[in-house]
Structure formats: C-alpha cells, structure tokens
Amino acid sequence: MRLLPSRYPESTYSPRRGKMNQVRQKVSQYVMRHVTNGAAHALDDDLQITIPFSEANKEATATILFIHGAFGDRNDWDQVTPNLSKYHILLPDLPGHGQTDRIGPFSKKLSARLLADLIRQHAKGGRAHVVALSLGAFVAIELASVHSDVVNEMFISGLKVMPAAYRTAIAPYGLWLSQRLESYIPLPLVRWAMDGTDMQGVDLSRVTLPLCRAIMSTITAESGDGEWAQPWAARTCIISAGKAGIVPSADHPEDAVKYRDIGRKGNAETVAYTHPLMRHPWNRQDPVLFARACRCHYVYRARVGNNRWQFLIDCMNDVSRSITNLNAESKLFVLREPAVTLLPKLFRAWNITHLVFEKDTDAYAKERDKQVIESAEKAGVKVIVGPQSRTLWDSDEVMKANGGKPTMSISQLQAAGAKVGAIARPVETPTNLPGPGDVELDIDQERPESKPDINGKYRESDEKTYSSGIAGPQGDYSVPTLVELGMKPATTPHRGGESLILARLESILADEDYTATFEKPKTSPAAFEPQSTFLTSPFLHFGALSARYFYHRVEDIVEKRRKEKKAVSTPPTSLTGQLLFRDMYFVAQAALGYSFGQTYGNSHCRFIPWHLPSKVDVKTGLVTGEYEVDDEGKEKEFQRWRDGKTGFPWIDAIMRQLKQEGWIHHLARHAVACFLTRGGCYISWERGAEVFEEWLVDHEAACNIGNWQWLSCTAFYAMFYRCYSPVAFGKKWDDTGEFVRKYVPELKGLSKKYIYEPHKAPIQDLKKAGVVIRGDGSEEMSEGVPVYPKPMFDFNVQREICMQGMKNAYRVGLHGNDPKVLDGSWKELFADDGAGPTEGKEGGPGGMASFEDADEADGAREELVKAKRTSKRNVPKASPEAARKGHKREHSQGTIDGAFGKKVKS
DNA sequence: GAAGAAGTTGAAGAT
C-alpha cells in the first residue's frame, strides 16, 4: 500500500530478462543455501541477478545511485531527484523491499554486491556517486568498502546504531510490532508532528519477521570491540539529523562521528555534520535542501571565482589561435574528461606514440601525472616530461640543495639556487606544427569528479560543457566559455592570453631604463587605470608567460646596462627579484608539504593565539576548512573586512577592488593583510588567505600562503612593530584619495581632508558630499542617500592591543609543531586578558585544535604530540601521502558549508 | 661564537 503514486516508470529488470526463470532458480537456490547455512553471507561469483530499479535523466553523464531506508523503496526519493536534473539517476529497491521481495533475505553484503553489479552495468562509466539514508547508509558504507571500484563520492544521512544490548532474539519482534502500531497513527498527524515531513505509509505486508531480524542485525552494534566498518576510499559527507521534538526522529551524531573517523582512514576529506533543524527522513522534510546539499558535496568544491575562470579561458583561446597560426588545420583541442581516465582510451583511439607535458609541483598534480605515466608506459607510449616553467629552478632540486629545508629568505634561495646551477634559458617557440590528423572519437566519457570543479555561487545556470560529451557542445573540442560552464560573466577587466602578455612585455622591455631600474617598493598600490605594475603574475600562474623567459629577457637588458656602467636595480626589489620571491615560496612549500598551508603542525610558522583559528582534525593533523568562532564580534569584523565595509575607506577600497577585479597591488595586499591580522583585527591569517584564494586571478597557493605568513609576522618576516596604518599608508600613496573615490563611490563627494576618515567630517560636509556615516555596513541607503559605515574600531587602540599581543606571543615563542600547540595546552602560557582567545584553562577551545569530539580524538592527539616532542622544530617529512592530503586543503572548503551556513554552527 | 648590521616596501615628528 503506497500512499503516494510513483513518479517513476514501472521497474525494468535487467537486460537478462529472457533469463528470468534461470535467475529465479538461482535466487531460490541462493536463498535456500543462505537459510540453511545460517550466517553464511558469501555469494557465488556466478550468481547473476539484477535488482529492480528505475532510472532518470539517461542523457546525463554522471550517475547518482540512491539507496532508500528500512521498509521503504525507490519512491522515497521522488521529491529529491527532480532537483538533480543534471545527473543520471539510478533508483534500486533493496533486497526484501519494494519489488525485490523475491531476492533476499536482506543483508548489507548481499545489497552491496547487487548494487555494485547494478552500477557496473548501468551507471555512466561504471561508477556512481551514492546518496543513502538510514538503513541505506549502512549499505552504502559496505558498498564503498567492499566494492570501492564503483563508488565515486558519497552523501549519507540517518546513521543510528542500536546498542549491542539490542542483539537479542526479542528485538526484531519489537521492530515488527512498532511498525504495526505506528500504522494506526493517522498520517496527517505524523506529518504535523514531524514539521510537515511528507511521510509515506509502510506496506505492512513487507514488514516480515525475517526482514526485521535482518535489519536489526544490520543496525545493531557488534558486542565487544567488533569493527563497525572497514575504512573506505570514497570522499564522504555524513549528515546527522538533529531535530527530536515530539517524535524521536533525531539521528545519533556520535555514530556519525565514529563512522567519519573510520572513513577518514580511507579518505582524509570525509566529513560529518549535524543539522539541528532536520529530522531523520529529511529527504522528505526539505527535499530541495537535501538535493542542494548533495550537489554541493559533489561539484561545487573549489575556491575559484568566475574572474579566474575567465582568465584561464582567455589563455586557452590564445594558445589555440597561436597553434592555428602555425597550422591552419590545427588548434587547441579541449577534451572534457580527466586526464587519468581519458588518456588511456585516447592512446588507443588515436594511436598515440608520444606524450609530452610539463612538470607540475602541486602534490595532486604529481599524483595525477604518476598515474598517467604508468598508463602511457603500459600502452607503449613514450613520455617526455618537460621542466617546470612556473619557476626559475626546479623547486625539488633547490630544496635538496638547501639541505631539504624550506628557503625562508631570499639569500637562502639564492645560495641554494646557485648550487643547482644557472637558470636555464627557455626553448625557442616552434615555427611549424604537424596537423592533428583524424580527430574522430568513439569512446565513452567519464565526468571529472575527483578534482575540484567550480564554486557554486558563481554559477547561474546548468553546466553544459561536460554534459554534451567529450568534444563539447559544438562537437569540435573547442575551448569552453563561461556560459557553457553555467557561470556568471566575469567582472574583472584583466584578460588573459600569451600574446597579450608578450606584447605587454615587449612594450616594457623597450624602455630599458625602466626595466633595469625597477624597484617594487616604489610602485604605488593606489594607481589604477593604469596600475603601477603590469600584472604578470596571473600569466605566470597559468603558463601564458614563462618565468625563465621573463627572467632572461630582463637580465639581458640589466647585463647590457651594467657593461655601460649605467644604474641598475638589484634583487630583491628589482624585476628579477620578484621572480626570486616566487621561487622562495615554492621551495618552502616543497619542503614543508602539507603543513606549509596552515599553522598547526607547521615547524616554521609561529603560533599566535589568533581569533577565528582553523579547526583541525587532530588525527590527520590537517585543518578541516572550518574555523572556530571564538568571538562573535571578531566574526563580524572578518565579514566586514571581506565585504569592504570596515569603515576604513583605504581598506574597503582595496577589498572592493579585489572582489570586483580579482587583482590588487602587492602593497595593497600588505595593507589589508596586516589590518586583518597583527595590525588591527588579530584574526588568523588563514582566514585571509582563503578569501584571496577565491578572488585573486593570480592566485598561486605557495605565494599566497607565504605572503600571508609574511604579513602576519608568523614566518619569513618578524618586525611586527612595523605596522601599516589604514589611514596614513593610503595617504602616503594617494593624498587626494582618487583610489578611494573609484572603489568606494559613496564617498566620492568628500574632500581630501576627510576622504580617509569620513567619520571625522562635519555634518555639513557630509550633507554636501551626499553621504551618511553610521552603522555597521548593513544599511546601504537612507532616504535616497548612500550610507557608509563608521570605523569598526579605534585603530590606534586596536594597534596597541595587537602590538602587545604579538610581543607576548613572540616571548612565548611557540611554533605550529610545538607539543603545546598540538595538544592545546598553549593556553596555559597566555594571560586571560590577552589580545587573542586566551581564556586560560577554564575557557573554550579557542585554539588550533577542535575539541568537540575530544574523547574520540584524545589517543590520536597524544600520539601526535609524543612524536613531535622528540624534536621541537622537526620538519615533517613530506611523504607523498601526506603531501597529497595537505594540498587538498586548498579545495576542501565549500563542500557542504554553502548549503548549511550558520545552521551547522548554531 | 660574539657583535653588529641588515632585513623588498612603517609612522610620526623634527629638521
């Protein structure tokens, strides 16, 4: 008895329908054997059964498999799946449920085995994402641990493990009885008591005692220390419904945490959240949110704004045009599939003989390249790996020359670089290229999932690039567009492309005097249209400009002028000096591995008790992508900084330029970074680095992280008493305030006297300027007049507080890998009235380690501390495994946070 | 090893 009509077509059995009688025979043989053998759950490999299922969106290229809960069936998902129209959807009935009553009895193992077969035969590319609820979640975990080859990522909810004491003969009777009793309660009453959750009735004819026994056995904890599950490799998001109320419908968050910790042994990115407003069957309470959360988990993962996307697309188009210029028949062919899965197929399809690519320093790229090289060798393809072109030297080589240690100063980098040898000159641009040959392809496409894709908030429509096949919507392998990617248009005026930067470079180099005497500290952060520097950084990042080409072109001019006895500038302030800084940060990253990007566990990053510190998973030693809100006021300050509404026009102008255009001058980065950290808010540099990571068109992980450590005086730089003023520093470069007027237009009518401190302007000046100064930035207009906020604090007071805080933190002298940082006992060394969250032993967490699941984590933390205690400043060995996990940090935000926001934290 | 100088890019006041 179903109360809601099915949205799905009648079930279709497998293509082996013709063999149905044979299958039934096999099934009954299996059932007989199973029943007679009692606990034996093993299946014969030759047992060919396909469970009934429905499917939707067959044209889509990535599959999600939905697994329903106890006594339910595939129809339980009918409100969620319409919100996931981009995905191919598979909806099976579990054994013993729905139309699968002939297959059984139900067990985790049997279910997982049958679902794995279903995925292999019917999912796109033989793999699927898995979404599961309640009993289905237990099945999903079994599926992911035993049949890891078919599972991409998982989104599971509703884990409730019954105590081992429930392992009694009587418990299944209780379940059987409760299902019958519940059926007497009118459904409208149930829905009312469950906040409007669209509950469906249960078909009591399926609630049999054997099924109740099988379910109880699945969801009841093993007695003693029995394993709950084996670690699984799929990145998994586990949600606990937190709402109880009249009906006891909440999940067990502690069980979710336990499973999360098992899952993390297989994949460090596995997470668990509690949603306080949702009930156990929240797929029917808020199906839109449920679907949104699934989507967030799968595709919206990277902090990449649409401006950086546009820049990359520009660069790709330019390369394509350059290729066509050399050979009218050729161009850049963009194939929509990850290299790891695509290339092995392509080697065969196109009879590839050689594969050439550039060495990449990012850990995830190293892992990818290793896989590609292996598959190429297997296919008899010759692989040629070109040298790194993003840097001057090979970062690994320089690290070795520096004794395996990070380069923490320019002189160290130069000394180690000299040992490696002269900076190689780049090879010449080719003058001709062979044609592409036959580019017809007849292979199946696999959508990329394991790599970061894009940030959901920048999308305004469905992605159409991958869903239209390997060759793209036009079928011609063309470079994608933002529209195709479903992204909003870029707001940046800065465009990419090799020919653009090469032309710009020539115009700069033509002025030999300028080139040879360039000094970075003399360029203005307040200049716009044009900027005082020429934005080579995003081109260097995307490979549109070779660092070594740039270096040698400049160096040739400098050398010529030296011979002519003319003045030249030298590193670190000269043009080539700028390139040296990039190499310094790359080598530091190469040496420190995962810990470079965070304070916790970082042997070279000073520990400062910042506000809004990162949460850390003490088992892996990695930041989770979330942070502690130790002080609501500081959270508000952080949001105002990010939004350009601090009430300090200089800071706000820079932050608005960054958000709008994706680029700000290096000294402007100094000003806002100092303000957020040691010279204003006393908020963790990691918060600021994350914002830059999302917005900068030239974001380079190594440089961004390194510069934030520099400015916060946690590494590379230590003169914290040299502090930037949000008023004086702006005035020094732009006395009249044109830069502020451009980016904070509500202040454009103010005179230069008050442009940097509008709250000091007399009321008549403000009236004349047409602006109201009040509030915290939440109000934009008042009676048709723009509102600009008051300063969020007295800067001089705050600078003094920060200065004392820094002085004290330096005196305490901890680094990120100090045992006291690792175990949270650093608080004993700071006064309760200090600048940061130093609440003494009695206070809340407020530090680098999150103690929310302290009992679970204690053992692991002690081990970590013990290991570190042996050497205070040991450099963590950058094992490939650790490095891989560490680099995923960059992409780890965004998962579910966007869907839940504050609800999770409340 | 000790001492002094230098360190990509400060602010504020005096001369």
Place this chain on the structure above:
DNA sequence: GATCTTCAACTTCTT
C-alpha cells in the same frame, strides 16, 4: 617637500 631620527625591538646574515 625631502630627509633624518626615533619609536621599540624581531630574526638572520656577515664579519
């Protein structure tokens, strides 16, 4: 307006 000194005080490099 340009240059110098002081502020209070850190690490690294050179001698």
